[in-house]
Amino acid sequence: MPGSAAARLARLADGYLVTQLLHVCVALGVPDALAAGPRSADELAGEVGAVPGPLHRVLRGLAAEEVLDELPDGRFALTETGAWLRSGTPDSLRGAVTARAELYYEAAVGLLAAVRDGGTPFDAVHGRSFFEHLAAAPERLAAFRASMADRSAREAGAVVAAYxxxxxxxxxxxxxxxxxxxxxxxxxxxxxxxxxxxxxxxxxxxxxxxxxxxxxxxxxxxxxxxxxxxxxxxxxxxxxxxxxxxxxxxxxxxxxxxxxxxxxxxxxxxxxxxxxxxxxxxxxxxxxxxxxxxxxxxxxxxxxxxxxxxxxxxxxxxxxxxxx
Ligand SMILES: C[S@@+](CC[C@H](N)C(=O)[O-])C[C@H]1O[C@@H](n2cnc3c(N)ncnc32)[C@H](O)[C@@H]1O
The missing domain is CATH 3.40.50.150 (Vaccinia Virus protein VP39)
Incomplete structure (x- = not known):
């Protein structure tokens, strides 16, 4: 089964988990804690303020996706992929992760109805437009702006280099x-x-x-x-x-x-x-x-x-x- 077409499909179907695993990791500050070196789930739980058991299961989920490396002694480290989740690094993807989990995630549930009948999934799920929703809560607007700022910074350098x-x-x-x-x-x-x-x-x-x-x-x-x-x-x-x-x-x-x-x-x-x-x-x-x-x-x-x-x-x- 691993590597087979069916296994690939099963992994795709579990994509909903991956968005939230990344979100938990970023929201707790795990990538920044691991930037200082590998940690066990217990050590991390103390550092970031989490319950050790569930945190360990989340870290294993991230290791299965190769965002984290599970070392032979059971400690976790950032992989090259996970390193993109640290704060304060140019081109960080943490803003993008937060925007997806906190702003876009629920709206995707409305996709089937929109494809059948038309309309905008976000508006149908939230009862107002995306920008109205952002404007109603400063922390949401800030999360969206942070995601846009990360993306703009990535793109701006590339634009002036290419043109x-x-x-x-x-x-x-x-x-x-x-x-x-x-x-x-x-x-x-x-x-x-x-x-x-x-x-x-x-x-x-x-x-x-x-x-x-x-x-x-x-x-x-x-x-x-x-x-x-x-x-x-x-x-x-x-x-x-x-x-x-x-x-x-x-x-x-x-x-x-x-x-x-x-x-x-x-x-x-x-x-x-x-x-x-x-x-x-x-x-x-x-x-x-x-x-x-x-x-x-x-x-x-x-x-x-x-x-x-x-x-x-x-x-x-x-x-x-x-x-x-
Ligand atoms: C997706 S953002 C793009 C921002 C920036 N150009 C970039 O590449 O990151 C779209 C921009 O259009 C602006 N905008 C929307 N409606 C506008 C209008 N009627 N007149 C002027 N600007 C508008 C928004 O305020 C926002 O800054």
Whole structure:
């Protein structure tokens, strides 16, 4: 049975456990405790404040998934995979684990009904939209922002490494959020005029030059480059076209638009992470990930043409577009 197709399927069916095992591990601070060296379950239980018996069973579950290493003397250590759960390391995945377990997990229960009858699983399960749910509790909003910040940091370095921004003297990051990508761009072109554009409440305390507004209405005009990073995937095609048209209206004939998004592969197995991101959008929001051809069609409808598709190696591509 181990290694057989049936064993693989049985493991997939138990995926619900893995999300929660990772969550327990992160929430208790196990990865940081193990960063100081291997520990027994009893030692860890004392250190992190847990009941030894159940903790031991959880640690064994994580060892079965090769997140932890179960040493011959019964102590546990972080594997190379588990090391990504430590705090304070660049590119940590702990925020992503917490967001999945605390924010996305329950909504997935609504997927069957949504696939049968339509609707958004999150809204059906929680009785309100994802962003309303976040706004109702500061700790939820903080968990989501932490997850986004980890992801943005991972992506921003890869974007400026893959796409040369040095020709630009002015850049507007539309829906730029906390400004992680714009900061990485500014490091490459310190003399450039950069503007972080987002909803007024989001940019209010930014250390970057910022403008608050609504990207369905207008964005600052006349810059060399406009960036839309992880914005279009939040929206259905009609709304995505509206955002693109607003950007097009602000662009000069020689301005460039950089759409930073995961790009769905032709076949799912060629980029499973992008396919999973699309499923997060299906479960949580009205958005979707798209293929390069679908982005080209959206751009075309907004008076723009796709001129380059630059993969970054960090799960996102830079889709360069210019006025048609
Ligand atoms: C998924 S986040 C992406 C943030 C950032 N660009 C990144 O790559 O991490 C989408 C952003 O769009 C912003 N946003 C949503 N609706 C907006 C609107 N109508 N006008 C301006 N910004 C908006 C949100 O506040 C949020 O910062």
């Amino acid at each position: 040369d921004v040095t020709p630009f003297a002015s850049v507007v990051d539309v829906g730029g959020g906390s400004g992680t990508l714009l900061r990485a761009i500014r490091e490459r072109i310190p003399a450039a005029d950069v503007v972080l554009f987002d909803q007024p409440g989001v940019v209010a305390d930014s250390d970057l030059p910022a403008v608050g507004g609504d990207f369905f209405t207008a964005v600052p005009g006349g810059a060399d480059a406009y960036v839309l990073s992880r914005v279009l995937h939040d929206w259905d095609d009609d709304d995505a076209r509206r955002v693109l048209r607003t950007c097009r209206a602000a662009m000069r004939p020689d301005s460039v638009l950089l759409v930073v998004e995961a790009v769905l592969p032709g076949r799912a197995v060629d980029d499973p992470a992008a396919v999973r991101m699309d499923l997060h959008m299906l479960v949580l929001l009205h958005g979707r990930e798209r293929t390069a051809a679908e982005y080209a069609a959206l751009l075309d409808a907004a008076g723009l043409r796709l001129t380059r598709d630059v993969p970054t190696g960090a799960g996102v591509h830079v889709l360069e577009a210019r006025p048609a």
